[in-house]
Amino acid sequence: xxxxxxxxxxxxxxxxxxxxxxxxxxxxxxxxxxxxxxxxxxxxxxxxxxxxxxxxxxxxxxxxxxxxxxxxxxxxxxxxxxxxxxxxxxxxxxxxxxxxxxxxxxxxxxxxxxxxxxxxxxxxxxxxxxxxxxxxxxxxxxx
Numbered sequence: 001x002x003x004x005x006x007x008x009x010x011x012x013x014x015x016x017x018x019x020x021x022x023x024x025x026x027x028x029x030x031x032x033x034x035x036x037x038x039x040x041x042x043x044x045x046x047x048x049x050x051x052x053x054x055x056x057x058x059x060x061x062x063x064x065x066x067x068x069x070x071x072x073x074x075x076x077x078x079x080x081x082x083x084x085x086x087x088x089x090x091x092x093x094x095x096x097x098x099x100x101x102x103x104x105x106x107x108x109x110x111x112x113x114x115x116x117x118x119x120x121x122x123x124x125x126x127x128x129x130x131x132x133x134x135x136x137x138x139x140x141x142x143x
Contacts, residue, residue: 005067012070015053017122018078020110021061033093037062040088044081048072054126058133063126065115074112082106 004011034057045052045066054065068077086105115122 005069010070013067014070015065015067015115015119016074017113017115017126018064018066018074018110019061019112020078020082021107022105023107033089036092037085037089040085041081044084045077048077048080050077054123056126056129058130063129065119065122065126078110078112082110 004013006012037057038052038055041055041062041064042052048068050066050068050072052064052066054063056063066077068074089105
């Protein structure tokens with residue numbers, strides 16, 4: 001495990017596995033959007049003093065392992081990342097004729113789980129998620 005991080009009066013190690021989806025599970029996270037979204041997520045996390053330790057953009061959902069300081073609520077950071085990234089997506093990839101704020105890209109909810117001693121397992125799961133999804137799709141083709 002990593003060394004705990006520090007704030008002025010505390011040491012902390014708060015890591016979370018977060019999963020969220022685009023509205024209606026649209027398979028829109030591929031091609032040019034997928035290439036740039038990881039960096040957008042990282043920059044937004046830094047604005048909330050958080051770090052994305054691992055991440056993977058699937059065609060219809062996002063996995064990330066994120067360290068969030070205890071002074072922020074998980075919902076605050078995830079909401080910030082989802083909201084600001086939706087605005088970015090709308091401005092860069094949406095119709096430029098309208099002042100679109102991106103409020104309809106991500107679905108409302110998200111999944112979050114705390115990461116404790118099984119951090120290595122979760123990191124490995126996130127890294128291998130795409131291969132596992134492909135394997136399951138192949139099984140469904142023959143089933």
